Amino acid sequence: MSTEKKHIIADFPQGGHNHAICISDALAMAEKLCADNSVRLTELRRKVLELVWSSHKPLGAYDILEMLQEQRGVTAPPTVYRALDFLLAHKLIHRIESLNAYVGCASPNHLNGGQFLICKKCGTTAELDDYDLAKKIDDRAEGLGFQVLHQMIEVSGLCRDCVGDK
Numbered sequence: 001m002s003t004e005k006k007h008i009i010a011d012f013p014q015g016g017h018n019h020a021i022c023i024s025d026a027l028a029m030a031e032k033l034c035a036d037n038s039v040r041l042t043e044l045r046r047k048v049l050e051l052v053w054s055s056h057k058p059l060g061a062y063d064i065l066e067m068l069q070e071q072r073g074v075t076a077p078p079t080v081y082r083a084l085d086f087l088l089a090h091k092l093i094h095r096i097e098s099l100n101a102y103v104g105c106a107s108p109n110h111l112n113g114g115q116f117l118i119c120k121k122c123g124t125t126a127e128l129d130d131y132d133l134a135k136k137i138d139d140r141a142e143g144l145g146f147q148v149l150h151q152m153i154e155v156s157g158l159c160r161d162c163v164g165d166k
């Protein structure tokens with residue numbers, strides 16, 4: 001953990017927001033990041049990233065495979081897993097452990113594992129990416145003689161769109 005970058009989201013993504021902007025920003029960032037790291041965002045990797053970003057709801061590998069097959073015909077599962085592994089390795093997506101599903105990262109490059117707010121009703125997920133919070137956990141753990149290797153905080157709750165009708 002080294003960057004001081006603070007990218008704290010301003011609002012939880014709500015229904016009706018202009019999601020096309022989220023997708024185009026994410027793809028542009030991915031292209032830049034891959035170019036900076038001299039790795040290739042192949043057509044398939046880009047497509048998988050775009051599918052993960054089709055909403056703010058984490059998608060399982062199988063859902064992604066099905067969507068790909070609809071769009072481009074038979075696609076072997078390992079192809080999808082390899083693309084997901086690539087995107088994970090370059091921190092363009094995150095794996096939400098509790099859902100066994102993937103969600104796009106709005107600020108790739110951050111080094112902490114991330115803190116995720118997950119609506120238990122609609123599945124919409126937002127990442128806090130709060131450096132101070134991650135640092136605090138690291139420091140507290142270190143104080144106890146525990147070395148943190150990876151942080152992944154998943155917070156369950158209800159988004160504004162869902163809080164009304166539970």
Ligand SMILES: [Zn+2]
Nearest residue numbers: 013018019022
């Ligand atoms: Zn969006």
Ligand SMILES: [Zn+2]
Nearest residue numbers: 105106107114
């Ligand atoms: Zn992230």
Ligand SMILES: [Zn+2]
Nearest residue numbers: 119122159162
């Ligand atoms: Zn919701």
